[in-house]
Amino acid sequence: MNDLSGKVTLAVVVATLMLAPAPAAGQAPTGPVGGGALNEGILAKVPNGPSPRLADGKPDFSGVWSPDRNFTYDISDALKKGEKLPIQPWALKLAKERPSKDDPEANCLPTGVPRLAPYPWSIVQNRNYTYILFEGNIHSYRQIFMDGRKHSPDPNPTWYGESIGKYEGDTLIIDTVGFNDKFWFDFAGHPHTENLHIVERYRRPDLGHLEWETTIDDPGAYTKPFTLYGHSTLETATDLMEYICQENNVDVGHIVGKDSRNSLPKQ
């Protein structure tokens, strides 16, 4: 897990304490999303209870979920302890060379998969589709076909790929191919190719927690498949809110450096 969590928790507590006094006279009410809920879910009380189920008995993954920053900074952080990314030399070289201003996410383009932005996200299920909704970067969604179809023989390469899903017991399994090679896996700039094939396995062990395993197989950039482990908590104090990155993205012109993970990615 992230070694900053302690500091971040402290920061969040400090921030909340600083905001504790009543709003100044004339200040508009905070609105339904206020109350100190934070996008990491650190302070929000994670509810207890059994895993909910849909009317048809399938596991219910609905809710607003916190981002897992191991899927933002550097996917190496989401590996099992002691493991290293089996990255090919050319891909490592590219990751080291990539300037952060070229990160598609900094340019308001989608995260792709399995990357998560540092904003809440949500899962919506119905009989023939599952959707993963992202608040931020970009304000978009993944569509997962649950109708039993097979992958297209030659899917058009896209940012989120072509996803088909099924339930195996209480696990939702999402199989995705048809990715473009444009997105970066993380700030560290880890690349991939159009050969990318991702299998995700989502479980909700109880009401307040979501766990998933993401197996990445890309013989174009990695020497063997590897698995990432993700965790989210249920955000009970907030909804997804609108977030349109393109509105006023003045950052890119000022990004002159490289993320340290970008310069020195783990292997």
Place this chain on the structure above:
Amino acid sequence: MRTKLIGWAASLGLLLAALPALAHHSFQAEYDADKPVTLKGTVTRVEWTNPHARFYVDVKDDSGKVTNWNFELASPNGLMRQGWTRHSLKVGDVVSVTGAMAKDGSNMANARTVTLADGRKVFAGTSGDGGPTQ
């Protein structure tokens, strides 16, 4: 002016922890956590926009020269989750801002703490973005 302000901030012990960072872009690729800056001035413009809210402050140096600074905040959503509203900062407010300077040398900084016109001191970054926390 910049050197003087940095020195002043440092002398007050306001040096911020150099933590790695996160927003929709890499914090540390854009801002230098080792270059803290504290500036006081009058708000000239507020942009309650994505991906980051921004506000602009006219800062007067000792010689009377006024420079307009551009401060980046968290996203409006991130700020609202911390209790901010779009009315928290208003044009004409006199504020004090502590932040991290842009690496490209422009008059731009990532605001971390803002002391508002009513005296409240509020965290201005994205919670958990890994940037300096005070």
